[in-house]
Structure formats: C-alpha cells, structure tokens
Amino acid sequence: MSATAGAQVPQAQFDAATQRELQEFIDQEQAKAKMAATVHELTDTCWKKCVTGSISSKFSRNEVSCLENCVDRFLDTSFYILNEVKQQRNQLH
Amino acid sequence: MASFFGGGAAGGGGGSGVQDQQQRKDQLKQQIQVELATANAQMLINKMNEHCFEKCVTKPSTSLGSSEQACLSRCTALYAQAFDHISQKYYQRVMKEASSTPEASLEAQRL
Numbered sequence: 561m562s563a564t565a566g567a568q569v570p571q572a573q574f575d576a577a578t579q580r581e582l583q584e585f586i587d588q589e590q591a592k593a594k595m596a597a598t599v600h601e602l603t604d605t606c607w608k609k610c611v612t613g614s615i616s617s618k619f620s621r622n623e624v625s626c627l628e629n630c631v632d633r634f635l636d637t638s639f640y641i642l643n644e645v646k647q648q649r650n651q652l653h
Numbered sequence: 654m655a656s657f658f659g660g661g662a663a664g665g666g667g668g669s670g671v672q673d674q675q676q677r678k679d680q681l682k683q684q685i686q687v688e689l690a691t692a693n694a695q696m697l698i699n700k701m702n703e704h705c706f707e708k709c710v711t712k713p714s715t716s717l718g719s720s721e722q723a724c725l726s727r728c729t730a731l732y733a734q735a736f737d738h739i740s741q742k743y744y745q746r747v748m749k750e751a752s753s754t755p756e757a758s759l760e761a762q763r764l
Contacts, residue, residue, distance in 0.1 A: 578678055585682055593689050595747070599740045600696050607704055607735055615708050615728045619735075627735055631742040 606630035701732045 567586055574582065610626035611619075619627070709724035710717070717725075 589685055596693050599743050603736045603739045604700055615724050617727050631739055635746055
C-alpha cells in the first residue's frame with residue numbers, strides 16, 4: 561500500500577531467526593508509521609476545519625470542541641461512505 | 654591499516670559471531686526507529702510551517718514583523734497541542750474499534 565511496504569531485511573548478514581525477528585520489527589514499525597501518518601493527515605484536516613479565525617494564545621471553546629469531535633466524525637464519515645458504497649454495489653448485482 | 658588486525662567487522666563485511674550479530678541487529682532496529690522519528694518530526698514541522706504561514710503571514714513584506722513572529726509562536730504551540738489531542742483521539746478510536754469489530758479497526762488503520 562505505502563511506498564515503503566514490503567521492506568526486506570538484508571539476508572546475508574543475519575541468520576534465519578534474526579531475519580524473522582527483524583522482519584517482524586520492521587512490520588510493526590511500518591504499521592506505527594502508517595498510523596502516525598494518519599494522525600498528521602487528521603490534524604491537517606481538522607485544523608483547516610476548526611481553526612478558522614485568527615490565532616490567539618489559547619484555543620477558543622468552540623475550537624476545542626470542534627477539534628475534539630473532528631476525529632470521530634471524520635472516521636464515522638469514512639465508515640458511512642464505505643457502507644454506502646458497499647450497498648450501492650450490492651444493488652447493482 | 655587497523656582493518657588487517659580484526660577491524661573487519663567495522664567495515665560491515667565480516668564479523669559472524671553471535672554477539673556481533675546481536676549488536677548489528679540492535680543497531681539496525683535503533684537506526685530504523687531514529688529514521689522514523691526524524692521523518693515524523695519533519696512532517697510535523699512542515700505542516701506547522703504550511704498552516705502557520707497561512708495564518709500569520711497574510712501579506713509577506715520585506716521582513717518578518719514582530720507581530721507575525723508572535724503569531725507564529727502561538728500558532729506552532731497550538732498546532733502541537735492540536736496534534737497531541739488528535740493523536741490521542743485517534744488511538745482511542747482505533748482501540749475502541751479493535752475491541753468491538755476487528756474488521757472496522759483494520760479499516761480505521763487503513764485510512
């Protein structure tokens with residue numbers, strides 16, 4: 561999926577058990593990196609949505625609640641659309 | 654010169670002992686983590702730059718004014734705060750979805 565997916569451990573330098581361990585480590589780190597990338601995207605999206613006024617030293621009450629709800633509603637939207645598309649596809653068949 | 658007398662491992666070619674392998678493994682793991690952490694920090698800085706420039710430097714003039722600088726300081730602090738907050742919320746949601754429907758959590762991570 562991502563450009564880095566499927567990164568391989570250099571084989572010659574490690575025995576089989578170590579290679580497996582490193583592959584597992586890399587897979588885990590890649591999963592973490594993907595989630596971190598999602599957090600960056602969400603912050604970007606939610607900042608644009610919620611921080612509309614000028615910048616003061618603290619977030620306003622509205623901005624705080626908007627940011628708080630933004631993640632869950634974005635993910636809700638994503639699930640909703642996914643379902644909708646699935647249903648539309650089912651109707652076609 | 655030193656490589657003739659057992660410095661071969663440092664060159665990356667030789668060194669096949671168990672301890673040496675352990676060391677290289679740990680080194681590789683650490684290197685991966687450092688690189689990912691650096692990329693993460695880089696990303697955050699780029700995003701701050703993009704958003705705070707837009708918010709604070711509305712009309713670029715010959716230099717960065719003091720009020721623009723003050724705005725940038727506030728803005729970067731707030732962006733970091735928003736990032737922490739959203740990160741917390743996102744991980745909470747992923748946990749929640751993982752405990753209810755394994756399928757949904759996979760989809761949440763895939764976004």
